Amino acid sequence: MIKSDKAIEVENLVKVYAKRNRQPIRAVDGLTFAVQRGQIFGLLGPNGAGKTTTIKVLTTLLTPTAGSARVLGYDVTSKPLDVRKQICVVVQENAIELHLSVRNNFRVFGRFHGLSSGEIEKRTDRVSELFDLRSHINEKGLDLSGGLKRRVQVAKTFLVDKPIVFLDEATTGMDTFNKRTTVQAIREESRKGRTIVLTTHILDEAEVLCDSVAIMNHGRLIAHGSVESVKAAGLRLLSLSLSFDQVTDSILEQIRFHNPTSIEVRNTTVDVTVREETAALDLLAAVRHHGHLLHFEITAASLEDVFVQLLDKKAGAA
Amino acid sequence: MRAISAVVYREYLIRITSLTWIFFDLAVPLLYLLMFGVAFDKALGQGILIGGRSVSYNAFFLAGVLSMTSFGNALNQSYGFFIDRDNGILYEFLTYPMTRGEFLLGKILFQCGMTVFQSVLTIGFGAILLGITVPWHLLFFVFVAMMVGTAGWFFLLATVAFLIRRNDTFTTVINVTYFVLMFLSSVFYPLDRVPTWLRAISVVNPLTWHADVLRYLTVGIGSFESVLIESASFILFSLFSFWLAVRTLQNTI
Secondary structure, three states, rough: OOOOOEEEEEEEEEEEEEOOOOOOOOOOEEEEEEEEEOEEEEEOOOOOOHHHHHHHHOOOOOOOOOOEEOOOEEEEOOOHHHHHHHHEOOOOOOOOOOOOOOHHHHHOOOOOOOOHHHHHHHHHHHHHHOOOOHHOOOOOOHHHHHHHHHHHHHHHHHHOOOOEEEEEOOOOOOOOHHHHHHHHHHHHHHHHHEEEEOOOHHHHHHHOOOOOOEEEEOOEEEEEEHHHHHOOOOOOOOEEEEEEEEOOHHHHHHHHHOOOOOOEEEEOOEEEEEEEEHHHHHHHHHHOOOOEEEEEEEEEHHHHHHHHHHHHHHHHHO | OHHHHHHHHHHHHHOOOOOHHHHHHHHHHHHHHHHHHHHHHHHOOEEEEOOEEOOOOHHHHHHHHHHHHHHHHHHHHHHHHHHHHHHHHHHOOOOOOHHHHHHHHHHHHHHHHHHHHHHHHHHHHHHHHHOOOOOHHHHHHHHHHHHHHHHHHHHHHHHHHOOOOOOOHHHHHHHHHHHHHHHHOOOOOOOOOOHHHHHHHHHHOOHHHHHHHHHHHHHHOOOOHHHHHHHHHHHHHHHHHHHHHHHHHHHOO
16 A cells, blocks of 8 residues: 655665775765655766665665655665565666576566566567567577667566656666667656656756756755756856857956856857856857857756756865 | 565576586586495495494485585575676665565575475486485485575575675685585584594584484484484574575675
């Protein structure tokens, strides 16, 4: 019986790795967040931020040192089996049975999740079609490329109807086509009411996919909410794309004068990120007097810009 | 039960991918008996005197081969955790809807089936080729003892495999330990004429308990009372090992 309207509730979660003769590592440090049911939720952060540790706690692979975590109301420490009955997981490691064919990988996964043989065969056809695995269905895991192995691993989770899916860096190693297929499949599953929790380094992917995100750094939460609210989180970053007939030193000097958070020059185009609308408009007015501005575009900063800005700010504060 | 049968199904699918593997798994104990046993039997000539009875070395050694088979199967199965961990699949398994105990029981249940097949072959060919007389009415208990032995050692070795992260370290530690355990037990020779210190260690060695129980069941050597105590001791050892393996699996991944 599902006990909660929230898919995931994490309160003051702490995970410390204590190793003999070594300083304990506080991988997760007082994390609190919640995920609504049916959402696509992105857990973002740089390497070593504590994302995978958080996922491991939520999927019952690790027990927390302090605090609590509940999946559909079930506590991960006291009710781990009930939690496991609600989830399916793409772990960060490439997890595929190397000596078994793709079909048998699906069969084993389906069996573990309680599907009948007939149901497994039916769903295998659907999933292998969806992930374009038909031509590989009888190949052994050992003979597949890295990207294909990952595809099989992701495809397995769509074989079963668990209410919550965890995808830890699921698209790592996939080519553009497979990434697109995976993203589409994630969207479709979410529309069916499944909650998807994903971690990724590819922030563009998170931006287009996620309903809400949490950004972590050094085990702590530094931003949490809808993608739009995180992007607007007091930073009001704007991206300007300025195209000139030529980029001169005086143009760059003017841009730097307006304290941009980032500058990138590509041939005759300069991409700039600034805080506040007024800074953007002032900068635009200033550069017009120092060069021939052919084209400009002002957009809200991407999640990646905000992400970098948030991490810089935290690093500065530290 | 569904989870256990799923683990058994997975083990079965993996095992049937290599017929060579199956052949050697099944044939090794028999080869051990035919080569090692026969050589010693000839070397000793008149067999060995134990508990006032003279038995051929082949007959004596049959229980030793069976107990080594249990240990070897347990070792092979526990080594699989390193492969599963390297493949990453172990972490995925642990997120499946099953308890850690069900996972371990499923892992060993398939291997117990293999153990029974090996026992049938070894005892059958031992009787046909070497003339070893086995009390056939006790055969069922031999199989039970073999399965309990395999499971007990597997749970202990699985615990070690979870704690030791490197497979080469695991192999070294287990090989050395196994070597010592084998020669400090009744696997190869009767213990009534060995030095007192060796006998003292042997009586607390689970390999001795297992070999003695199997020897009683295959060639009738030993007293019922002492075999009963050794059986109970081995069952307790297996239950403790199971508890330890589950606990370690919960805490070390």
